[in-house]
Amino acid sequence: MILPELSFMGMAGKTLLLVSKNPAFLGNIENHFARHGIGVARASGAKDGFxxxxxxxxxxxxCSYSLPEMTAPMFxxxxxxQRKTRDIPALVIGSMxxxxxxxKTVIRGGWLDEGASQKEIIARVESIFLEKSMLDSGPGKVMAVDDSPIALKKFEQILKQHGYEYMAVLDPNLALDTVASFKPDLILMxxxxxxxxxxxxxxxxxxxxGMEGIKIVMVTSDQKNETVVKALECGVVDFLTKPFDDEILLARMRAHISNKKLFDNLAKAYSQMEKLNRKLETISITDGLTGLYNHRKFVEELVFEQGKAQASGEPLSLVLVDIDHFKKINDTYGHLAGDEALRGLSKLMKKVLAERGCAARYGGEEFAVILPSMEIGQAADVAEELRTAVEKAEFETGNAKMKTSISLGVGALTEEMTTDQLIAAADKALYQSKINGRNRVTCA
Ligand SMILES: [Mg+2]
Incomplete structure (x- = not known):
């Protein structure tokens, strides 16, 4: 499992200032942040940093604890x-x-021992950025649904005063549409x-x-125990009775909204991680040059198909394919042309095979084709189709077109045969095709 590190927290474009008299201070960290689009600026001391x-x-x-002009806490x-700089979180690195x-000083951003590993420092900076991005995004969006205009006015007065984005809904029938357009973090219900x-x-x-994660706080004058219980059972996250205390309402909203934002960030990270894992999964089974299955995936598929065939009694065939005189292609046209020929040939094989079987790059210029549900005779027909298609085709090699041919060996699974034995049988047949003059199909 690979973690997408910083990228999920939307930190690209942010700037980190390193303050130290040592110009090599946290030298390696710079690259790590640069990879995630975070800029790093340097200052040689408190004055420069300020x-x-x-x-x-x-x-x-x-910043380091000891700066040329003063210590970090003084800095x-x-x-x-200063208003402009007072909210910048700072992490101080120093000795015990x-x-x-x-x-004695409260350090916004915290303290790390000078022996801290790079990983620890990065993790700390990540959480500083995360916290900051939550603060920067404002206290949150709150919607209130209430059939009392007086109640709505009261919410508006408190929320606007504390910097919340606010939306009032007097008619509960309009609530769903308003949630969809306003996208609140929290609803006062x-x-x-x-x-x-x-x-x-x-x-x-x-x-x-998309609305599952919205926090709903019930605010009602009904304070019967059964109402509280039912509300919680319906999925509200909190319950307040009217008249409420402004400070308590605000404190509870802050807690629920910060919870939601953390969860949203995690969910975003998780979905990015899943995407990345799917990509890795594809990469791990694909041959980079040709886009066919790679050798590892080929073996996996063959073992799977062998099991299926032996359980069901269905036939299974395997064709091994080798490009004739491939070395000559490389020598004559160059390696790039050779690569292009491999790509062209792979594409052609895929097209000829269609849904009948799957092709893999077995080695350098060798391919393998698994043909489930096929007797050796049918497999030989498919092999012959592949052979004639390649014989007729012209492959691009940059500036010239080139012709080539393939030799093929066909093997079929018999009872009790292992996958290695099946591969060996097809390989032996391929060898026969080679020594009998190439550009031909031989059955084991
Ligand atoms: Mg009411």
């Missing part, structure tokens, strides 16, 4: 006193003794409403595709 951070565009700082105090001195209850609306929202 100037660069003040110029804007710095998203996080890593951070300096940044903290220095950490004891620095303990009334319970008693005309036509539909808050319970039903919660259920309905959560069964919509």
């Amino acid at each position: 100037v660069k951070a003040s110029a804007g565009n710095v998203d996080a700082i890593i 951070l105090d300096l940044l903290g006193a 003794a220095e950490e004891l001195i620095a303990k 009334d319970q008693n409403m005309p036509n539909i209850s808050g319970f039903d609306l919660t259920r309905r929202i959560h069964t919509q595709r």
